[in-house]
Amino acid sequence: xxxxxxxxxxxxxxxxxxxxxxxxxxxxxxxxxxxxxxxxxxxxxxxxxxxxxxxxxxxxxxxxxxxxxxxxxxxxxxxxxxxxxxxxxxxxxxxxxxxxxxxxxxxxxxxxxxxxxxxxxxxxxxxxxxxxxxxxxxxxxxxxxxxxxxxxxxxxxxxxxxxxxxxxxxxxxxxxxxxxxxxxxxxxxxxxxxxxxxxxxxxxxxxxxxxxxxxxxxx
Amino acid sequence: xxxxxxxxxxxxxxxxxxxxxxxxxxxxxxxxxxxxxxxxxxxxxxxxxxxxxxxxxxxxxxxxxxxxxxxxxxxxxxxxxxxxxxxxxxxxxxxxxxxxxxxxxxxxxxxxxxxxxxxxxxxxxxxxxxxxxxxxxxxxxxxxxxxxxxxxxxxxxxxxxxxxxxxxxxxxxxxxxxxxxxxxxxxxxxxxxxxxxxxxxxxxxxxxxxxxxxxxxxx
Numbered sequence: 533x534x535x536x537x538x539x540x541x542x543x544x545x546x547x548x549x550x551x552x553x554x555x556x557x558x559x560x561x562x563x564x565x566x567x568x569x570x571x572x573x574x575x576x577x578x579x580x581x582x583x584x585x586x587x588x589x590x591x592x593x594x595x596x597x598x599x600x601x602x603x604x605x606x607x608x609x610x611x612x613x614x615x616x617x618x619x620x621x622x623x624x625x626x627x628x629x630x631x632x633x634x635x636x637x638x639x640x641x642x643x644x645x646x647x648x649x650x651x652x653x654x655x656x657x658x659x660x661x662x663x664x665x666x667x668x669x670x671x672x673x674x675x676x677x678x679x680x681x682x683x684x685x686x687x688x689x690x691x692x693x694x695x696x697x698x699x700x701x702x703x704x705x706x707x708x709x710x711x712x713x714x715x716x717x718x719x720x721x722x723x724x725x726x727x728x729x730x731x732x733x734x735x736x737x738x739x740x741x742x743x744x745x746x747x748x749x750x751x
Numbered sequence: 752x753x754x755x756x757x758x759x760x761x762x763x764x765x766x767x768x769x770x771x772x773x774x775x776x777x778x779x780x781x782x783x784x785x786x787x788x789x790x791x792x793x794x795x796x797x798x799x800x801x802x803x804x805x806x807x808x809x810x811x812x813x814x815x816x817x818x819x820x821x822x823x824x825x826x827x828x829x830x831x832x833x834x835x836x837x838x839x840x841x842x843x844x845x846x847x848x849x850x851x852x853x854x855x856x857x858x859x860x861x862x863x864x865x866x867x868x869x870x871x872x873x874x875x876x877x878x879x880x881x882x883x884x885x886x887x888x889x890x891x892x893x894x895x896x897x898x899x900x901x902x903x904x905x906x907x908x909x910x911x912x913x914x915x916x917x918x919x920x921x922x923x924x925x926x927x928x929x930x931x932x933x934x935x936x937x938x939x940x941x942x943x944x945x946x947x948x949x950x951x952x953x954x955x956x957x958x959x960x961x962x963x964x965x966x967x968x969x970x
Binding site for chain 2: 553554556618619620621622626628635643646649690714715716738739740741742743744745747749
């Protein structure tokens with residue numbers, strides 16, 4: 533791709549909606565399932581049926597990233613899987629730290645699904661002296677005050693915030709000052725961050741609201 | 752609304768995309784923030800700016816549920832907040848059970864954000880005899896074998912699955928047989944359920960992929 537096209541393409545990628553990225557993650561999971569079952573090719577119809585969407589949506593989602601598949605032949609399963617892993621940044625190792633060694637922080641430190649996808653939890657932090665030094669599997673809880681120095685020595689890519697709501701913004705500031713540019717936030721607050729920082733907020737109550745909505749509007 | 756219109760409206764509501772419901776949850780949070788700050792009205796532009804979307808999208812999302820706001824005057828903050836809580840089913844109490852008293856199950860049992868929104872965790876289950884009888888705050892871990900009987904005596908609305916992947920489908924079957932029709936699934940598998948059951952799958956690794964995508968496509 534010529535340099536100018538690459539530049540345009542990158543600006544374009546930045547604008548891709550969260551919902552598209554979500555669907556790409558889902559497509560990858562279906563492809564891996566198909567691969568396990570030994571299927572070599574898959575149509576956009578089949579991918580769509582599996583993901584509860586339309587084949588037009590599948591083709592549109594994939595078209596952002598170049599041309600895949602041949603009309604009437606469908607997509608090559610291993611090849612599209614590889615390309616999706618590349619697009620999603622899953623072809624490498626990401627260093628992840630967790631700030632907040634409470635219940636959710638601890639649960640995430642133990643979560644096996646992360647490492648399988650190349651997300652390595654390299655450290656867990658807390659300010660509570662009763663928690664510092666405690667072990668979570670292979671990790672020892674470190675003092676949050678050491679985060680900046682630790683990160684200068686061995687930079688992390690992603691920080692997960694699992695502190696209480698009232699501490700989340702100051703922890704986010706510390707993370708950003710330390711040079712980490714991607715944050716997954718479990719605290720139920722909207723973090724204020726500079727444009728160049730990527731934040732994803734996971735709100736457990738909001739997830740349940742998808743169900744209460746369905747229940748309330750069902751009959 | 753005449754009965755036939757109500758029927759049509761209900762079919763319509765069922766088709767509303769997850770992403771719309773997600774945005775409604777966000778709008779509600781912003782409205783509550785505005786309410787705390789004492790604002791009486793808000794324009795679709797302001798709501799859109801806060802939520803990183805367009806005012807056309809805000810108006811479209813809200814138009815599914817009737818007419819709100821007056822041209823040029825904006826939305827009445829408390830009124831729209833009340834209506835959104837109603838739409839999202841947050842104007843009542845929902846009884847929630849957790850199946851799987853491991854790290855994530857335990858973390859969710861302690862999660863304060865649920866009760867604030869009317870989600871009451873009424874029971875937590877496990878099959879592991881070393882966990883049964885253990886206390887999580889005011890809850891005692893019960894034997895999963897008792898779930899059906901318990902639910903016949905005191906029906907729950909929502910079940911949260913936090914068991915390992917290989918046990919998730921059989922737990923889902925048990926939940927459905929017991930009469931619970933809404934499931935929040937934390938196990939990294941796609942559950943097979945009848946059409947009338949609503950499932951929401953929360954995949955922690957997929958959440959992180961939103962960040963790895965951003966990092967991989969950033970520079």
